[in-house]
Amino acid sequence: MAARRKSLFARLRDDPRGVSAVEFALLAPVMIAFYFGLAxxxxxxxxxxxxxxxSAVVADLVAQSDSIRSSQMTDMFRVGDLVMKPFSSTPLKQRASSLTRDTNGVVKVDWSQASGMAARNAGSTVVIPDGLIENGESVIMTEATYDYDSPVDYLMPSVTRFSQTYYLRPRTVDKVGYTN
Structure with a gap:
């Protein structure tokens, strides 16, 4: 019996036909995990x-206008929701503000409207990148945040927050007006 068992083990060890199956069994879980992680x-x-x-699309739409009404801003935020497709727009938060640098070099909010987050207070100060606008000039600043929750939570088990701020100068006027 021991001799027969020895010959069975010796035959299995020397038989190359199962090597590919064993290699596949060892590598498949790693490759599958890599594939789903990359996806x-x-x-x-x-x-x-x-x-x-x-953020860029909403800034572009606002910058093309001479004056914006509240209802137009709501429509522009809806366009932002559409840009997110096929992802859910529920975690998307948007804000558009018109900023002007006064003669003292202080950047203040002219008007602001938001969807899903608080609008900035008119007259409040904002810090923007140096050299973006000179004294007396205006800029449209749009901000967007998105809380991404992975559907499988494999590599990103918690919510990941993405954010973007975009600046664009008004195209047809010195400062985009706002009416409620």
Missing amino acids: EFCQGYMAQKRMGHV
Whole structure:
């Protein structure tokens, strides 16, 4: 019996036909985990890029206007919601503000409207990048945040917050007006 067992083990050890199956069994879980991790990373990256595009699109729409009404801003925020498709727009928060640098070099909010977050108070000060506008000039600042929650929670088990701020000068006027 021991000789027969020895020959069975010796035959299995020397038989090359099962090597591929054993290698596949060892590598398959690693490759599958890598594939799903990469797919999840790509989904998060796409959500971040779309959220950044929302900020740019809303700024562009506001900057093309001479004056904005509250209802128009609501429509522009809805456009931002559409840009997020196929991702849910529920965690998307947007804000658009018109800023002007006064003669003392202080940047103040002319008007602000938001969707999902608080609007900035008119007259409050804001810090913007140096050299963006000179004294007396105006800029449209849009902000967007998106709380991305992965559908499989494999690599990103908690909510990841993406945010983007976009600046664009008014195109047709010195300062975009706002009416309620």
